[in-house]
Amino acid sequence: MGTTGLLVMALAACAGGKGGAAAAPPATRPETPSTSAETPVATPPGGDLKRVLSRMSVEEKVGQLFMPVLYGTAPGTVSGENQARYGAQTPAKVVAKYHLGGVILFPENIRGVEQVASLTNGLQQASRKVPLLIGTDQENGLVSRMGALITTFPGASEVGSTRSTALARSVAEATGQELRALGVNLDFAPVADVNIDPANPVIGKRAFGDQPAEVAKMVAASVKGFKDAKIAATAKHFPGHGDTKTDSHTGLPVIKHTREQWERIDAPPFKAAIAAGVDAVMSAHIVFPKLDPSGDPATLSKPILTGLLRNKLGFKGVISTDALNMEGVRKKYGDGEVAVRAVQAGADLLLMPYDFPKAYNAVLAAVRSGKISERRLDESVTRLLTLKQARGLLPAAPAASAEKAAKVLRSAEHRKLAARVAREAR
Numbered sequence: 001m002g003t004t005g006l007l008v009m010a011l012a013a014c015a016g017g018k019g020g021a022a023a024a025p026p027a028t029r030p031e032t033p034s035t036s037a038e039t040p041v042a043t044p045p046g047g048d049l050k051r052v053l054s055r056m057s058v059e060e061k062v063g064q065l066f067m068p069v070l071y072g073t074a075p076g077t078v079s080g081e082n083q084a085r086y087g088a089q090t091p092a093k094v095v096a097k098y099h100l101g102g103v104i105l106f107p108e109n110i111r112g113v114e115q116v117a118s119l120t121n122g123l124q125q126a127s128r129k130v131p132l133l134i135g136t137d138q139e140n141g142l143v144s145r146m147g148a149l150i151t152t153f154p155g156a157s158e159v160g161s162t163r164s165t166a167l168a169r170s171v172a173e174a175t176g177q178e179l180r181a182l183g184v185n186l187d188f189a190p191v192a193d194v195n196i197d198p199a200n201p202v203i204g205k206r207a208f209g210d211q212p213a214e215v216a217k218m219v220a221a222s223v224k225g226f227k228d229a230k231i232a233a234t235a236k237h238f239p240g241h242g243d244t245k246t247d248s249h250t251g252l253p254v255i256k257h258t259r260e261q262w263e264r265i266d267a268p269p270f271k272a273a274i275a276a277g278v279d280a281v282m283s284a285h286i287v288f289p290k291l292d293p294s295g296d297p298a299t300l301s302k303p304i305l306t307g308l309l310r311n312k313l314g315f316k317g318v319i320s321t322d323a324l325n326m327e328g329v330r331k332k333y334g335d336g337e338v339a340v341r342a343v344q345a346g347a348d349l350l351l352m353p354y355d356f357p358k359a360y361n362a363v364l365a366a367v368r369s370g371k372i373s374e375r376r377l378d379e380s381v382t383r384l385l386t387l388k389q390a391r392g393l394l395p396a397a398p399a400a401s402a403e404k405a406a407k408v409l410r411s412a413e414h415r416k417l418a419a420r421v422a423r424e425a426r
Helices: 049-054 058-064 080-086 091-098 113-126 156-161 165-181 212-228 259-275 302-312 335-345 356-369 374-390 402-408 412-424
Strands: 102-105 133-136 138-140 232-238 280-283 318-320
Touching (some): 080 356, 091 113, 102 113, 113 133, 113 402, 133 374, 138 156, 138 165, 156 165, 156 212, 156 412, 165 212, 165 402, 165 412, 212 232, 212 259, 232 302, 259 280, 280 302, 302 318, 318 374
Parallel strands (some): 232 280
């Protein structure tokens, strides 16, 4: 897909094998963010994140909100895709220029253990002040972005069919250990949707099952497993994507559950994830009229993200959007406005905007105009810094070692675990 391939494909973070790289928009010359003197963040004793925050410029704070699409299999290589979107900028230069909060890895990025370790280390080195969240969608099963590089574990539906929370926790921990060895520190998993529609085109076997209580137990166990591996977990797709016949990559699903049905069917796994200490919750590009009659997708809904997830369920961690390049969220608003509205709704992490420079500049302009208050911006950045600190990324992200990773990836113990799950799946 270009001379060096994609670093981060324009696929939705929730994609189940559907969707592909979005066509590059015409090359533009975005507003150039300021480049203040780059000095590494030194987290004060006791983890005084307020002091860290006070040393950041507005441009740096806005950059922390984004996990955009970048291109290239090496941090210092310019690809055709990067040329189209950013000019003659390597992925490393884009990270530094926009003070990015994170990047996300996809199969086109994976060539081998040494190459991935070099890539993640190089991107971290380019992030001069605050270490990056380096994420991927390693749900296992249908959505396994790291391919054959790591152990092939059965997907959530098979794990769920074992009815064993111990196995769910062990699979998540083993997955997290292998990702961490490669320099990945955030997984967009587990799926917390209750798949009650057998014809669901986007969730299906990615869910642990169709029984809310059983799914809740598996989700909680998985969150604990990722925490055991010291990697951030993400419950998705809030408020629940399990009952739809529309794929949000290509359309905007409408969930017709009543409020009572949401409480009984969709909410339990998310409540369980929060109780288990999940680091992040990903929004869904779905319209849920009984939760918000505005017609906006949940990703852009303040009643859902702030009113329901923050205030009612008490979630204090990072709210991530699903991929902002998906048609389900792009239909109603432009690529700049959709990023602004997501922040206003309560999102902290803006994942994969279709036109990143446009989205970045729109949010920056919204902060400068007061459309997004600096207080609101600081709330999101503080949550992101708190997550990074909790997962051992401050003051510096640990370097990946290809030599050490080779001992963890596809280990005999992990392959034995995968075989056991497959054997016990009902």
